[in-house]
Amino acid sequence: MHENAFDKLTMLIQQVRSWLSLALRKPSFVANYYDALGNYIRNLRDPSRPQDAATKNYVDNLSEGNNSYADNLFSRTLRVPEKINTLPSSLDRANKIPAFDSNGNAIVIIPQSGSASDVLIELAKPSGSGLVGFSHSNNYNPGMVGEKLQNVVYPTDAPFYAPTDGTSDATTALQSAITHCEGKNAVLCINKSFSVSDSLSISSPLCVFAMNEQCGIVSSAPAGHAAVIFNGDNICWNGGFIRGLNQPSSSTIRQDGVLLNGNDCVLDNVSINGFFAKGLHTSNADGSGVGIRDYGTRNTISKCRVEYNKFGISLEGKDGWVLGNYVSNHYRMSSEAKPWDDTSNYWDGIVGGGEWLGVATGYLIDGNEFEDNGQSGIYAGGNGGIFAKNRITNNHIHGNWNRGIDFGVVQRLANSDVYENIITDNIVHNNRAANIWLAGVRDSIINNNNSWFTDDYRSMFAGNFDACVCLTLADGGEKAAPTGNQVNGNRCKTLESDDQISGFTLNITDTARGNQVRDNVLSPIGEAYIPNPELYAVNNIDIPTEFAFTPQLIGGSGVTLGNSSGKLTANGNVFSLSLSISAQSVSSPKRQPDNRVYTGA
Numbered sequence: 310m311h312e313n314a315f316d317k318l319t320m321l322i323q324q325v326r327s328w329l330s331l332a333l334r335k336p337s338f339v340a341n342y343y344d345a346l347g348n349y350i351r352n353l354r355d356p357s358r359p360q361d362a363a364t365k366n367y368v369d370n371l372s373e374g375n376n377s378y379a380d381n382l383f384s385r386t387l388r389v390p391e392k393i394n395t396l397p398s399s400l401d402r403a404n405k406i407p408a409f410d411s412n413g414n415a416i417v418i419i420p421q422s423g424s425a426s427d428v429l430i431e432l433a434k435p436s437g438s439g440l441v442g443f444s445h446s447n448n449y450n451p452g453m454v455g456e457k458l459q460n461v462v463y464p465t466d467a468p469f470y471a472p473t474d475g476t477s478d479a480t481t482a483l484q485s486a487i488t489h490c491e492g493k494n495a496v497l498c499i500n501k502s503f504s505v506s507d508s509l510s511i512s513s514p515l516c517v518f519a520m521n522e523q524c525g526i527v528s529s530a531p532a533g534h535a536a537v538i539f540n541g542d543n544i545c546w547n548g549g550f551i552r553g554l555n556q557p558s559s560s561t562i563r564q565d566g567v568l569l570n571g572n573d574c575v576l577d578n579v580s581i582n583g584f585f586a587k588g589l590h591t592s593n594a595d596g597s598g599v600g601i602r603d604y605g606t607r608n609t610i611s612k613c614r615v616e617y618n619k620f621g622i623s624l625e626g627k628d629g630w631v632l633g634n635y636v637s638n639h640y641r642m643s644s645e646a647k648p649w650d651d652t653s654n655y656w657d658g659i660v661g662g663g664e665w666l667g668v669a670t671g672y673l674i675d676g677n678e679f680e681d682n683g684q685s686g687i688y689a690g691g692n693g694g695i696f697a698k699n700r701i702t703n704n705h706i707h708g709n710w711n712r713g714i715d716f717g718v719v720q721r722l723a724n725s726d727v728y729e730n731i732i733t734d735n736i737v738h739n740n741r742a743a744n745i746w747l748a749g750v751r752d753s754i755i756n757n758n759n760s761w762f763t764d765d766y767r768s769m770f771a772g773n774f775d776a777c778v779c780l781t782l783a784d785g786g787e788k789a790a791p792t793g794n795q796v797n798g799n800r801c802k803t804l805e806s807d808d809q810i811s812g813f814t815l816n817i818t819d820t821a822r823g824n825q826v827r828d829n830v831l832s833p834i835g836e837a838y839i840p841n842p843e844l845y846a847v848n849n850i851d852i853p854t855e856f857a858f859t860p861q862l863i864g865g866s867g868v869t870l871g872n873s874s875g876k877l878t879a880n881g882n883v884f885s886l887s888l889s890i891s892a893q894s895v896s897s898p899k900r901q902p903d904n905r906v907y908t909g910a
Contacts, residue, residue: 389413462490463500471503475527479503483526490515499524499549508534512541519549522580527552528564532595535568535602536584545575555583555617557643557654563587563596566618569626572606582617587654597664598654599623600636610634621658621682625667625694631659631674640683640710641769648741648773649711655683658709661716662694666724672699679706685715686740690727690749690785693719698729706737706744708769713740713760718749718785727785728752735759739766743778749785752793761802762812774810777803779831781816782824790820797825802832813838815852824848834878853878860888869894 336344355367394414396402406420464471464479464486471482483503490497491513499519503526511517519525528536528551536551546567553564563586567576586598598619601610603626611632615621621636636658640646643655658679661669669689679686686706689696696716706713714737716727730753737744737760744760747753760779767774779801782791803812815829815837826848831837835855844850860875862868871891878885 462486462493462495462497464497464503465500471501473501473503475502475504477504478506479526480505480507480509483509487511487515499526502527504529505536506530508536508538510538510540511544514541514543515545517544517546519547519579522549524548525550525552525580528566529554530564532561532563532586534596535565537566538568539571539574539605542571543573544571545577546579547575547577548579550580550582552580553583553585553618555585557585557598557619557645558587559585560587564598565596565602566600567602569601569603569605569608572608574605575609575611576601576613577609578612580614580616582615584618585654586619588652597623598656599660599664602663603629605629615658619654620656620660620664621679623660623663623667624669624672625663626669626672628671629673631672631677633676635678635680636682636686637678637680638682641681641708643683645683646710648775649684653683655710657684657686657688657715658682658706659687660692661687661689661696661699662692664692666693668695669699670695670697674699674701675703677704679704679709679713681708681710683710685709685712686737687713688715689717690725691715691717691719693725695724696727696730700731700733701735702731702733704735704737706735707739709740710742710770711740712742712746713737713744715743715746716748716750717746717783718789720787721749721785721789726751730754733757739763739769741766741770741773742775743781745780746778746783747781747791747794748783749789750782750791750794753795755780755794755796755799757798759800761800762804764804766804767810777810777812778816779803779814780829781813781818782821783816783818784820788820790822791818792821792823794824796827796829798828800830803836805833806836812836815839817844817848817850819844822847824850826850826852860890868892868896 333343333345333350335342350362353362353364356363396407396415404419408416410416462469464483465473466486469482469486469489471479471486473479483505486497487509489495491511494514497515497517499517501524505526506529508530509526526536530536536553537546539546551566553566554562556562564584565586566581566584567579569576581600584598584600586596600615600618600621601613602623603610605626607628608626609630609632610622611630611634613634615634615636616639618638621638622631622634624631638655638658640655645654649655659674661672663669674687686709687701687704701714714732714735716730718727719725727747727749728751730750732745732753732755734756735758737758739762744762745755745758747755758780762777762779766777780796780799782794782796784790801814803814804810806812813836814831814833815826817824817826817837817839819841821844827850829852831853834853837852837854839845839850839852855876855878858875858877860870860873862870869892873888873890875889876887878887
């Protein structure tokens, strides 16, 4: 019984040992690998992770792919039957072609100049695109680079080749480029400073852009020829400069800047300066020294710097916009600086209606600055012509040598009048003769303007003072009266009058009729000049007025006054009284026959 059990146990142990001999085992318990003892391992999955065992099939497929790729590369490789040296480094072989010496070794050589290899190498350089020929006179297939390049024209491009040395005449080249752009609907890009000797004329829709503020034209165009003329509609010039010869004292040089003959044109962000014409004029046919002259309809002049010209801007069109410009001829810096007269070489910032019998209607003049012009900031009417239905708003007008806003009718005729203009929300200060001067103007609105003088006036115009008048309704020529105007809500502050300066907040002429003057804030009170009390009624004038007086008591009051004063302020039908009374002595009052005691009134 015991022997049988022992035999059974021995058999089981032998069987387990037999099974263990079939397992994949480590050679010892400290080993970090398994030993297959020279046996195959079958039914193993292809690897999926980096440390998985690889099957024969997986390795065969990978090797086959690598061999196929290598064979493909070799089939496209230039090979030699024997061993060959390597080519030189990239630095040594740059811009060269491969060759073989007498021993068959690889070398690199410089290609023959002008050969196809040389051309291709030069084109492959980063600067190679600059070697490709281009001309605006060529025809390129749609979609090609040349066709796209023709959308923007530079005057220095072929076939124009405008000179850029600053002295050679570029007039013909620039005019050819303009004509080309008009026919191709292309943009003209001013990329340098060009010298021109005659007018540049643009007759069809065209956009002209200057690359930066150093790009533009310097014009020596003769008398009667503006530097640039817009003879067509929908023309735009943006940026850069248009410059004249800047000869204010010359008696022979008479230049104008930009002439806008077309409609719906735009002059934007351009510096226009140096256009003068010496002496008095009654016609603009031979040049008047105007920076910009507008004859058209719906033209826009915006963000331009119009400086160092005899006149800044002349308006002789209609329904245009003058927006955000800076206009000054810097009169104080000139050798001429003195009170203006008609022999001056420095005139107005804006001339409404032109210099002689022009018409300007429907303009919006907004957000501009007019400073230090030899005559007035904005001027209209004095040369005849019509200035009507324009809006002058939000402008800053200061330091001009005649007046700030200066409208005057020479003689009220069918072709000479200033009417129905709106002047609102402007800041007008320290102009030499007056800030706002409206002579013979009719049916206009002058509301909510700020007009003042400060002590800076004394240093600006030392020795050349005039009356410091904030706002005036004056007679025009031939006694043309100011009528039907509204002067409301303006704020006026003038200087105290002294032995050098006469200061007035408001001045209204004897002939004024049918005007409304109300709700204006005047300082100092009492510095308004209304020469005739009748004017209050015929003009609906309501302004603060002050009267100073010395108070007196009726006899018998028993009070003797010392230093006493009184002030009566009248504002429409509201009166205020201020008294300062000092009693020198007091005694018993005398009884009057009616038994009442009178102690003063």
